[in-house]
Amino acid sequence: xxxxxxxxxxxxxxxxxxxxxxxxxxxxxxxxxxxxxxxxxxxxxxxxxxxxxxxxxxxxxxxxxxxxxxxxxxxxxxxxxxxxxxxxxxxxxxxxxxxxxxxxxxxxxxxxxxxxxxxxxxxxxxxxxxxxxxxxxxxxxxxxxxxxxxxxxxxxxxxxxxxxxxxxxxxxxxxxxxxxxxxxxxxxxxxxxxxxxxxxxxxxxxxxxxxxxxxxxxxxxxxxxxxxxxxxxxxxxxxxxxxxxxxxxxxxxxxxxxxxxxxxxxxxxxxxxxxxxxxxxxxxxxxxxxxxxxxxxxxxxxxxxxxxxxxxxxxxxxxxxxxxxxxxxxxxxxxxxxxxxxxxxxxxxxxxxxxxxxxxxxxxxxxxxxxxxxxxxxxxxxxxxxxxxxxxxxxxx
Amino acid sequence: xxxxxxxxxxxxxxxxxxxxxxxxxxxxxxxxxxxxxxxxxxxxxxxxxxxxxxxxxxxxxxxxxxxxxxxxxxxxxxxxxxxxxxxxxxxxxxxxxxxxxxxxxxxxxxxxxxxxxxxxxxxxxxxxxxxxxxxxxxxxxxxxxxxxxxxxxxxxxxxxxxxxxxxxxxxxxxxxxxxxxxxxxxxxxxxxxxxxxxxxxxxxxxxxxxxxxxxxxxxxxxxxxxxxxxxxxxxxxxxxxxxxxxxxxxxxxxxxxxxxxxxxxxxxxxxxxxxxxxxxxxxxxxxxxxxxxxxxxxxxxxxxxxxxxxxxxxxxxxxxxxxxxxxxxxxxxxxxxxxxxxxxxxxxxxxxxxxxxxxxxxxxxxxxxxxxxxxxxxxxxxxxxxxxxxxxxxxxx
Numbered sequence: 001x002x003x004x005x006x007x008x009x010x011x012x013x014x015x016x017x018x019x020x021x022x023x024x025x026x027x028x029x030x031x032x033x034x035x036x037x038x039x040x041x042x043x044x045x046x047x048x049x050x051x052x053x054x055x056x057x058x059x060x061x062x063x064x065x066x067x068x069x070x071x072x073x074x075x076x077x078x079x080x081x082x083x084x085x086x087x088x089x090x091x092x093x094x095x096x097x098x099x100x101x102x103x104x105x106x107x108x109x110x111x112x113x114x115x116x117x118x119x120x121x122x123x124x125x126x127x128x129x130x131x132x133x134x135x136x137x138x139x140x141x142x143x144x145x146x147x148x149x150x151x152x153x154x155x156x157x158x159x160x161x162x163x164x165x166x167x168x169x170x171x172x173x174x175x176x177x178x179x180x181x182x183x184x185x186x187x188x189x190x191x192x193x194x195x196x197x198x199x200x201x202x203x204x205x206x207x208x209x210x211x212x213x214x215x216x217x218x219x220x221x222x223x224x225x226x227x228x229x230x231x232x233x234x235x236x237x238x239x240x241x242x243x244x245x246x247x248x249x250x251x252x253x254x255x256x257x258x259x260x261x262x263x264x265x266x267x268x269x270x271x272x273x274x275x276x277x278x279x280x281x282x283x284x285x286x287x288x289x290x291x292x293x294x295x296x297x298x299x300x301x302x303x304x305x306x307x308x309x310x311x312x313x314x315x316x317x318x319x320x321x322x323x324x325x326x327x328x329x330x331x332x333x334x335x336x337x338x339x340x341x342x343x344x345x346x347x348x349x350x351x352x353x354x355x356x357x358x359x360x361x362x363x364x365x366x367x368x369x370x371x372x373x374x375x376x377x378x379x380x381x382x383x384x385x386x387x388x389x390x391x392x393x394x395x396x397x
Numbered sequence: 398x399x400x401x402x403x404x405x406x407x408x409x410x411x412x413x414x415x416x417x418x419x420x421x422x423x424x425x426x427x428x429x430x431x432x433x434x435x436x437x438x439x440x441x442x443x444x445x446x447x448x449x450x451x452x453x454x455x456x457x458x459x460x461x462x463x464x465x466x467x468x469x470x471x472x473x474x475x476x477x478x479x480x481x482x483x484x485x486x487x488x489x490x491x492x493x494x495x496x497x498x499x500x501x502x503x504x505x506x507x508x509x510x511x512x513x514x515x516x517x518x519x520x521x522x523x524x525x526x527x528x529x530x531x532x533x534x535x536x537x538x539x540x541x542x543x544x545x546x547x548x549x550x551x552x553x554x555x556x557x558x559x560x561x562x563x564x565x566x567x568x569x570x571x572x573x574x575x576x577x578x579x580x581x582x583x584x585x586x587x588x589x590x591x592x593x594x595x596x597x598x599x600x601x602x603x604x605x606x607x608x609x610x611x612x613x614x615x616x617x618x619x620x621x622x623x624x625x626x627x628x629x630x631x632x633x634x635x636x637x638x639x640x641x642x643x644x645x646x647x648x649x650x651x652x653x654x655x656x657x658x659x660x661x662x663x664x665x666x667x668x669x670x671x672x673x674x675x676x677x678x679x680x681x682x683x684x685x686x687x688x689x690x691x692x693x694x695x696x697x698x699x700x701x702x703x704x705x706x707x708x709x710x711x712x713x714x715x716x717x718x719x720x721x722x723x724x725x726x727x728x729x730x731x732x733x734x735x736x737x738x739x740x741x742x743x744x745x746x747x748x749x750x751x752x753x754x755x756x757x758x759x760x761x762x763x764x765x766x767x768x769x770x771x772x773x774x775x776x777x778x779x780x781x782x783x784x785x786x787x788x789x790x791x792x793x794x
Contacts, residue, residue: 161689161691164691165690165691289690290687290688290689290690290695290698290699290702290709291687291688291689291690292558292687292688292689293562293686293687293688293711293712294558294561294562298687299711301687302687302709302711305687305702305709306708306709306715311703312687312699312702312703312709314690314696314699315690318703
């Protein structure tokens with residue numbers, strides 16, 4: 001089965017760095033195959049892979065038998081879903097397609113990232129059976145797990161006001177260590193990526209098509225720069241064209257990856273509201289930048305404030321407040337209970353000495369000092385002669 | 398005591414239309430006297446009047462004895478408060494001052510409105526002991542009890558954007574029957590009043606000083622026009638100069654009178670936030686108009702969205718939604734349970750026939766038809782060949 005799909009294991013070595021043969025190679029090829037067979041967000045594929053593993057799921061997908069075991073795929077309903085899904089997948093199971101995807105990835109210097117990899121963003125696992133089975137990355141995959149990450153998205157047909165605000169927010173946040181996640185589109189997305197690159201900050205662009213395809217074409221240079229200095233990521237394999245569906249599916253990854261999502265400008269029916277909806281569904285903090293009520297390009301943001309319970313954000317400090325909670329417990333294994341305890345011990349109103357904080361938090365003085373240093377770099381705390389405090393919301397400029 | 402304060406009962410006839418002598422005259426004079434003696438929001442005066450009635454309260458206030466009865470004024474703490482309050486009130490108990498206030502009111506064609514009067518706005522009674530003991534009104538006092546009423550306030554140093562939005566909202570709302578309540582100030586207040594007058598709508602200006610004093614001076618013509626076509630209202634008597642304190646105290650009346658308060662533009666520390674705070678404290682719906690985050694004059698509005706849980710409003714329809722609840726049960730006796738039942742029977746999603754609405758509401762068909770006519774005028778409902786529905790939130794223009 002595997003051999004029918006991919007004949008060139010050497011290409012896999014280039015893309016994944018794995019030795020030919022062995023379980024890892026089989027899993028890699030199976031997941032690469034799944035990214036070719038299934039559209040993004042195919043929850044039947046997700047459930048199947050979850051239940052059986054990618055290799056066995058692939059065998060089942062391209063076979064004809066109904067699985068005998070496994071609660072997730074055992075019911076009559078699941079059997080019908082599987083039968084329908086097979087009808088979707090089969091037409092794509094053409095010999096050479098997976099090999100082509102791998103060859104294109106090799107040529108574009110793209111990597112295949114799988115769940116379990118060090119740089120797999122476990123944040124996207126919150127999507128459940130809709131999570132991607134693999135991600136294709138050009139650039140630095142480590143950015144996918146660096147924290148904090150903030151999604152800054154918005155209208156393609158942005159105004160000068162919107163692009164200005166997007167650039168201010170993204171520049172400030174990137175300069176202080178946040179990874180700016182967006183969709184590589186014209187308008188707000190482009191302004192956010194550019195501002196991050198402009199301060200030599202980190203930025204990740206999720207594309208709706210393959211990472212080897214520059215879309216939109218007018219962003220060819222920007223996307224190349226993101227591949228060189230940040231990361232271009234996509235769920236469909238190299239060579240895939242972007243489609244309406246893939247844009248919508250891509251939006252869920254942006255929302256899932258961000259510790260918070262901020263919509264800077266959006267029309268009443270903007271695609272950015274789709275990203276915002278995913279963020280809200282995933283329980284990610286959602287911010288919206290207000291604008292003139294006379295501007296149609298801010299109508300979607302005002303709608304988010306009214307209907308989606310979005311937080312009104314007007315400055316990078318207010319964006320940082322959004323993710324304050326979620327970054328205290330990042331999901332990439334760097335969870336630090338000491339940090340949570342120290343944050344609990346800090347006040348925004350009264351400044352406290354290191355000794356006082358050590359007492360309140362029950363941490364050693366040295367530990368408090370080193371954590372305060374980190375929190376200071378993140379601008380979560382500041383210090384003067386009276387002591388340390390959590391930085392409160394500043395007045396908008 | 399009364400005679401020491403007011404010698405000219407004929408003036409009272411001109412101001413109140415009461416016959417000289419009798420309980421009403423005594424109460425009127427006592428309350429006029431209280432408006433001279435006590436600053437707005439003097440809760441000791443309010444509690445005393447509440448407990449003893451205005452006449453006896455005045456006797457006590459200007460005497461030296463400690464009241465023997467009355468839980469509200471009997472405790473040691475209350476006795477101390479009374480002693481301090483007497484020290485505030487005595488310097489103002491000058492012979493002739495109340496007469497002067499009445500004479501000025503007569504000359505300015507101002508009326509004295511008391512609790513219990515038909516046009517007393519019971520909405521301000523929500524202020525408890527801080528409610529005004531009387532109000533001085535130039536113009537049509539009936540506007541104080543007409544519904545719905547919406548407070549539209551904001552920055553004196555408004556931008557063209559803010560004045561434009563204030564005028565759009567106030568004009569739309571006044572044209573459909575809402576009373577526009579504001580503070581007569583430059584900027585947003587003035588734009589709101591002018592727009593209401595421009596559509597021959599109703600508007601009420603609360604002044605911090607006496608209603609015979611045009612403040613600000615540059616609004617002399619506007620305030621005169623409001624007195625002629627709407628209502629100028631103040632708590633301090635004629636001849637009183639506006640002070641910082643009186644501006645703040647005046648703000649609570651604007652918030653109390655409005656079924657909803659909308660802040661159109663406000664700086665980070667704008668006085669409009671004070672009005673908004675009163676509205677929130679009183680449980681009145683609070684709306685804020687967003688603006689560019691780059692505009693310092695919108696920073697207060699964004700603060701209201703973030704910190705006061707204000708609703709983001711971008712159109713007059715969204716302002717109407719704010720007071721939807723409170724106007725369904727107005728406090729001036731015009732409460733109509735049939736209207737509430739019909740509104741319950743209407744849907745925003747599906748259109749319903751008159752027969753269906755009659756069945757759902759349990760109202761007679763004729764009654765349903767006449768109420769639908771009224772609701773149609775208020776733009777609460779609309780109709781097409783499929784039937785009637787509640788108008789949903791439209792897209793912002």
